[in-house]
Amino acid sequence: MDVLALIATRKGLFTLYNDMNLSAPQFAGVPVSMVLAGEETDHWYAALNHGHFGAKLHRSADRGASWTEASTPTYPKTTDAGKGDSLELIWSMRYARPGNSVALWAGTIPGGLFYSDDAGDSWSMNEALWQHKLQHQWRGGGYDHAGIHSIDMPPDNPQHLRIAVSCAGVWQSKDSGASWCNTSEGMRAAFMPPDQQFDPNIQDPHRMVQCQSQPDKLWVQHHNGIFRSIDGGLSWQEIEDVSPSVFGFTVAVHPQDGDTAWFVPGIRDECRMPVNGEFVVTRTRDGGKTFETLSKGLPTGFSGDLVYRHGLDIDTSGERLIMGSTTGNLWISNNQGDSWQCLSNYLPPIYAVSFLK
Amino acid sequence: MARIIFTDNLRRHIDCPEQEAAGTTVAEVLGNLFISQHKLKGYVLDDQDRLRKHMLISVDGELIQDRITLSDTVREDSDMYIMQALSGG
Numbered sequence: 001m002d003v004l005a006l007i008a009t010r011k012g013l014f015t016l017y018n019d020m021n022l023s024a025p026q027f028a029g030v031p032v033s034m035v036l037a038g039e040e041t042d043h044w045y046a047a048l049n050h051g052h053f054g055a056k057l058h059r060s061a062d063r064g065a066s067w068t069e070a071s072t073p074t075y076p077k078t079t080d081a082g083k084g085d086s087l088e089l090i091w092s093m094r095y096a097r098p099g100n101s102v103a104l105w106a107g108t109i110p111g112g113l114f115y116s117d118d119a120g121d122s123w124s125m126n127e128a129l130w131q132h133k134l135q136h137q138w139r140g141g142g143y144d145h146a147g148i149h150s151i152d153m154p155p156d157n158p159q160h161l162r163i164a165v166s167c168a169g170v171w172q173s174k175d176s177g178a179s180w181c182n183t184s185e186g187m188r189a190a191f192m193p194p195d196q197q198f199d200p201n202i203q204d205p206h207r208m209v210q211c212q213s214q215p216d217k218l219w220v221q222h223h224n225g226i227f228r229s230i231d232g233g234l235s236w237q238e239i240e241d242v243s244p245s246v247f248g249f250t251v252a253v254h255p256q257d258g259d260t261a262w263f264v265p266g267i268r269d270e271c272r273m274p275v276n277g278e279f280v281v282t283r284t285r286d287g288g289k290t291f292e293t294l295s296k297g298l299p300t301g302f303s304g305d306l307v308y309r310h311g312l313d314i315d316t317s318g319e320r321l322i323m324g325s326t327t328g329n330l331w332i333s334n335n336q337g338d339s340w341q342c343l344s345n346y347l348p349p350i351y352a353v354s355f356l357k
Numbered sequence: 358m359a360r361i362i363f364t365d366n367l368r369r370h371i372d373c374p375e376q377e378a379a380g381t382t383v384a385e386v387l388g389n390l391f392i393s394q395h396k397l398k399g400y401v402l403d404d405q406d407r408l409r410k411h412m413l414i415s416v417d418g419e420l421i422q423d424r425i426t427l428s429d430t431v432r433e434d435s436d437m438y439i440m441q442a443l444s445g446g
Contacts, residue, residue, distance in 0.1 A: 030370075052411045052441045053370065053400040069371075069396065075404040082425050086403035 003063060005313070005322050005355045006046075007330060008032035011348035013046050015064055016322070020332070020343060026067065027058070032351065034310065036093040037064065039356040041101035043119050045070075047090035055087050055108075057120050070120035073106055085110050089143070092310075094151040097158045107148025107163060111138050115177065126177045133168070136182075136201040141166030141223065149309050150208040154215035154232075162210065162233050164220065169203035170233055186236035190224050191269075206249045207309040208233075209261075212316075217258025217287075221251040221309075226263060228288050239288040244275035250312040252321060254336075259287040262314070262321065262337055264307040272306055279303035281323070281337050297331065297340030305329055310352035324350030359386050359416075359435040366441055373397055383414060384427035386437060401439055413440045 001021070007014040012025030013032045030048050033055070037044035044060040046067060058067040078084035092107035102119040111133045113126040138146035143166075150164035161173045169184030184200035192202060204223035210233075211217040220227040225246035226239040240246065245265035254260035263282045267275055274280070281294040299305070305325035312323045321333045323340070328347040331340040358377040367373055373394070380386035384406075391398040403409050408424040415421070415438045421429040431437065 050370065050400075052409065053367065054403065054409055056370075056399075072399060077405060081405045081407060084405040086405055086407070 003037075003356060005353060006035040006037055006044075006064065007324055007347065007350060008035050008046070008310075008352040008354075009324075009328070009348040009350050013064075014347065016330075016343070020341075022330075022344060022347075026064070033089050033091060034093050034352055035354050036095065036104070037354060037356055038095065038101065040099075041095065043101040045093055045104070045120065047093065047106075049089055055090050057090060057106075059120055071122055073108055073112065073114035073123040073125065075110075075112060076125065085112070085145075087112075088145065089147065091147045091149045092151050092163075094153070098155065105151050105161070107151050109140075109143050109147035110145030111147060111165065111168075113148055113151075113163065113177065128178060129163075129171065129173075129180050132171070132180055132182075136168060138165060138168040139202070141204045141206075150205070152208065152210040152215075152218075154210075155212055162208070162218070164205040164208035166206065166223075167202055167204040169200045170205060170208060170220070170236075172233060183234050184236065185234065186229075186238065187220075187222060187227055188224055188238055207251050209251050209253045211253045211258030212255040214256075214258035217253070219251045219253050219261045221248050221263060223247075223268075226251075226288065228261075230258075230287075237288075239284075242282060242291050243293065244278070244280065244282075248307070249309045250307050252312045252314040254318045255314065255316055256318050257285075260285045260318075260336075261288075262312065264312060264323070266306055273304050274306075277302035277304070279305050279325075281340075283337050294337045294340075296338065297333075297342065299329075303327075308351055310354075311350055313353050313355050315355040316357055320355070322353045322355060324353045326350065358433065359431050359437050361386065361390060361437045361439065364438075364440045367400060367439070371397055371400055373400075380431055382427065383416065383421055383423075383429045383431055383437070386431050387427065411442045411444050413442045414438065415440070 001017040005016040012028045015023040033049045034047040048056045057070045059070045075085040089109040094105045096103035104116045106114045114123040159176045173180045182200040184203045187203040205220040208220045216232040218229045227236040247268035252262045282291045305327045324330045326349045330343045333340045358379045363373040378390040
């Protein structure tokens, strides 16, 4: 059967096939923090987070039928072992170049960006970015330590890296990671003291996505709300007054139309659940000027579902969306979110969903 | 040489039968053990070679005290158990 998407959960990796059937879990019982897989790629990857035994990386050369353990990114040894860093989580992964499934970027907690050119058999930490991390004292958002959860690059320029960090804002490199600058101008953190609210290094973007056909158009679901960029992520405009809420964790952007994006709103810090228990998706088609509320096929009664950063994805056509929640509900939409079909109510908490691309 | 026994839960994920290794401290014993089993090291120790946060090691029935440099003493006939801590969930 043809694979449509991979579903990373608290209790293993599920495969969704084109006939909408789900597999039994691989890595049963083990949290899967991230997956990376493509329709045309020879190697797929699954990042595990063994609670006791640490983060691990597995690789498949047969479209997910079987997996073997690769190496994990490793933080450099320090002279004071009591204070040195250690890998906590692989939180994001990207193929580094089109048509190449062995060159990889991995974003991690506690804040290191790693590169591999041998399908994860060995890794090197990006030292230039790490020095910024140390200098600016990146802080954790949702975890004890800072983490890189979003990695992107314009399709025609893989040397131009764009990453988002909780909590350190958006960073870009135009030279494959040799040098970096923070490009969070316009982002606002209302929860900070007034004189620090626009500090680029304390911003908490929960998720950043880039329109593949219009890579100058990006969206961020930020702890403080929704932000949009039309200049390649150099500056950001806050989108306010979105009903029912501007708070959330995830965002998806249409691959051909950078003005169209989807969000899953919730109540901020004190609750982190749908507003009034009504689970909905919001969609803009005009760059954030207006939003529609989409609920057809979604829960009609009380819902405590939350969709994490990587819990929403869109396919290459821009027609089909997939969404998984902390409550183990999995939905798919074949019409850009106008209506949703529930594929399961009984999965473990879902960390990430990913179409093959 | 000291005898090293791993929790069954670790054996689910990586080959680690009961085995023997030489050394007078926990660090020495594990260092000798991991020479030929490098991937196993990452399941027990973190990137700084500290004992992972939610792992425990006992030597002859006593939990080790030094989780950072693993300096606790090991005898020639010691039994070393490598276990999960329930704090890890």
